Amino acid sequence: MTVHVPLPASPEACPALVLNADYRPLSYYPLSLWGWQDAIKAVFLDRVNIISYYDTLVRSPSFEMRLPSVVSLKTYVKPSRQPAFTRFNVFLRDRFTCQYCGNREDLTFDHLIPRSKGGQTTWDNVVTACSCCNLRKSDFLPREIGMLPAAMPYQPSVHDLHQNGRHFPPNYLHESWMDYLYWDTELEP
The missing domain is CATH 1.10.30.50 (DNA Binding (I), subunit A)
Known part of the structure; x- marks a missing residue:
């Protein structure tokens, strides 16, 4: 699996991987990602824990913050039992x-x-x-x-779709996401 890390990264190139409160992605396909603005908003609203950061900073006149690369929800979101027929x-x-x-x-x-x-x-x-x-x-x-x-x-089931979604990783996977994606796949010897 190839990991692409753009340098230097603009905020737009820094999506946050969103994990449920159990540290599993909310979805695999499409991968559960938030833009940097939504991630920062969730931090300020105290809805997420920051697990990992990018090296990229955002600044205002009175504030500076490293952008989160992985966040986990503080409240568990129960996955739907049956996927929509689409x-x-x-x-x-x-x-x-x-x-x-x-x-x-x-x-x-x-x-x-x-x-x-x-x-x-x-x-x-x-x-x-x-x-x-x-x-x-x-x-x-x-x-x-x-x-x-x-x-x-x-x-x-939702589980079936998540399993299939793992076979189609997105084009961009930040190195900080690897501990939370595909953690239950079989390791190579």
């Missing part, structure tokens, strides 16, 4: 991969049982598909056209 969450469940051919480009979603044949737009009937496969499958049932998905659709 296009993004379907893609995340399916790891941004067409379930018919494995393509990762030009993604949409497909109804296994087509709507024209009574299929519903639900977790259990929708899979990620590239546009080509979606057009090819058309309004056929998967077995009619020999296009079975790699994985059958299911309603994921």
